[in-house]
Amino acid sequence: MRFKRRVQDHGESSHGIDLAPMLDFVINLLIFFIITAVFVKATAVVVNRPTGFDQPDDSDSKSIQIQVLDTGEIYMDNREVDVRAVRANVERMSAVNPDAGVLVLAGAESPTGTLISIVEQVHLGGIYNITFTTTE
16 A cells, blocks of 8 residues: 655745734734823822922911921920910910911921921811922
8 A cells, every 4th residue: 555645835835923913913013002091191289399498478478387496496476486386476466467378487407297297286286288498
């Protein structure tokens, strides 16, 4: 019994990987990312930093001023107060002028923890309108 050899036609068969489906997939991904990139918008917070220390004018006289030195000392009404006394002073001054905000004058090297404590005490005193400015 003789077996017939199968004759292979080398012109029709392909040896290798067909890259056409992969190219279609890559082009679809490219189109998808180009279209979605148009709709992505970066959001950021704009911070307006003060340029320097100005003497308060008449419009600032309505606000309650708290000064924090570089050493961490706190002054209200030209007298030194403790962090725990800030709330009572804010409540007292707020009773006199209910529309008053708070102006915190902080030194460039003021301790951040002291500033945070002052903000917490002012919030506990019932005022949420706080403005910060720095001294050089």
